Amino acid sequence: MGKDSDSFVRAIARGFSVIEALGRPPGRHTLAETAEAAGLNRATARRILATLVGLKYCAIDGRYFMLRPRALGLGLSYLNALPYWAYAQRALEDLRNELGESCAMAVLDEDDIVYVSRLPARRILTAHLGLGSRLPAHLVSLGRVLLAALPAERRAAYLAGATFKPVTPRTVTDPRRLGDVLARVESDGYAWVDGELDPAICGIAVPLRDPPGSVVAALSVNTISGTISEAGARKKFLLPLKKTAQEIRSQMMTVVL
Structure with a gap:
C-alpha cells in the first residue's frame, strides 16, 4: 500500500x-x-x-x-506474535553455552536484517548490536541466508536496486559477484562471511524454516576472524546450527498443531 x-x-x-x-x-x-x-x-x-x-x-x-x-511494548508485540520466538531464545542460549560463541537470530526487512535475538559470548567484544538492531543484509551471514531464500524475481530486483557500500576491504560490492555468492548459499544451505562488516568478526548462518518449509529467519554463530576458516567453521558449527534450527522448527509445528 x-x-x-x-x-x-x-x-x-x-x-x-x-x-x-x-x-x-x-x-x-x-x-x-x-x-x-x-x-x-x-x-x-x-x-x-x-x-x-x-x-x-x-x-x-x-x-x-x-x-x-510503555513504548517497548510496540516492539515486543512483534516478537510475541512470532510463534517460535520464546523457544528460539532458549535454544540459542543452549547453543551459545555449547559452543562458547556468540549466537543470533534475525529476520529480513527490506534491504536490512533486524536482530530478534542476540546472545554475545563474553570473550568477543562486539559492536553495540542488540534486539531490534539493523544491518545491511549483504554484509552478514544472516542476511545472505535470508537474501538467498528470496524468490528469484525478488532477489534479482534486490541486486539491481540496492546500494552495496564497502565497509571493509573485504566487503563484496559488485552485484554480479554477490549474486553468485547468494546462489552458492542457496545451494550449500549455509552462508559464511569473514570480515566484511567488521575485520575482526566472522560468522556462519543457516536458515530457519516454518512448518511448510518457507525461510522465516536465520540463525548464526559468530567468532573472531582469523581463529577459524570456513572449512573449520563448517566442521565445528554447522551441525549444531542446523540441529538448533530443526529443534525450533519442530517447536513451531507443535504450536501450529
Missing part, C-alpha cells in the same frame, strides 16, 4: 516517525530536534508529542521529550 493510497493514514505514519526519532541517541530530544529527525514541522510534531505524552508512550522533562517504557 503506497503513501498515495486513500487507505494510507498519514497521522499514524507521522506518529511512528516521531517515535522512531525519539528512539535515536541520546534518547532525549527537544521539540525542534524531534521535528527535524521526523521530517515534520514543529506544529505537527508538537501535537503528536502531546498525544504520545497523553497516551503515556512519551514523557517530558523541561524542554526534552523521551520515550517511556
Whole structure:
C-alpha cells in the first residue's frame, strides 16, 4: 500500500516517525530536534508529542521529550506474535553455552536484517548490536541466508536496486559477484562471511524454516576472524546450527498443531 493510497493514514505514519526519532541517541530530544529527525514541522510534531505524552508512550522533562517504557511494548508485540520466538531464545542460549560463541537470530526487512535475538559470548567484544538492531543484509551471514531464500524475481530486483557500500576491504560490492555468492548459499544451505562488516568478526548462518518449509529467519554463530576458516567453521558449527534450527522448527509445528 503506497503513501498515495486513500487507505494510507498519514497521522499514524507521522506518529511512528516521531517515535522512531525519539528512539535515536541520546534518547532525549527537544521539540525542534524531534521535528527535524521526523521530517515534520514543529506544529505537527508538537501535537503528536502531546498525544504520545497523553497516551503515556512519551514523557517530558523541561524542554526534552523521551520515550517511556510503555513504548517497548510496540516492539515486543512483534516478537510475541512470532510463534517460535520464546523457544528460539532458549535454544540459542543452549547453543551459545555449547559452543562458547556468540549466537543470533534475525529476520529480513527490506534491504536490512533486524536482530530478534542476540546472545554475545563474553570473550568477543562486539559492536553495540542488540534486539531490534539493523544491518545491511549483504554484509552478514544472516542476511545472505535470508537474501538467498528470496524468490528469484525478488532477489534479482534486490541486486539491481540496492546500494552495496564497502565497509571493509573485504566487503563484496559488485552485484554480479554477490549474486553468485547468494546462489552458492542457496545451494550449500549455509552462508559464511569473514570480515566484511567488521575485520575482526566472522560468522556462519543457516536458515530457519516454518512448518511448510518457507525461510522465516536465520540463525548464526559468530567468532573472531582469523581463529577459524570456513572449512573449520563448517566442521565445528554447522551441525549444531542446523540441529538448533530443526529443534525450533519442530517447536513451531507443535504450536501450529
